[in-house]
Amino acid sequence: MSVIISTDDLEHICPNCNGTSHVTIENEEKPCSKCDGKGVILTALGQTLLHFMKKHI
Numbered sequence: 001m002s003v004i005i006s007t008d009d010l011e012h013i014c015p016n017c018n019g020t021s022h023v024t025i026e027n028e029e030k031p032c033s034k035c036d037g038k039g040v041i042l043t044a045l046g047q048t049l050l051h052f053m054k055k056h057i
């Protein structure tokens with residue numbers, strides 16, 4: 001049994017900006033608000049892991 005978690009399990013390419021991390025609003029490039037300019041969105045598993053890490057760091 002494998003316990004390896006791949007990056008795809010933790011984050012998804014942001015559908016709002018398509019992973020470009022910014023969106024064009026009224027001909028202006030703005031950081032994507034959905035992903036905070038990261039280009040990716042955390043999955044439930046990613047969020048769980050992040051919460052856990054923050055708690056114990």
Ligand SMILES: [Zn+2]
Nearest residue numbers: 014017032035
């Ligand atoms: Zn985005």
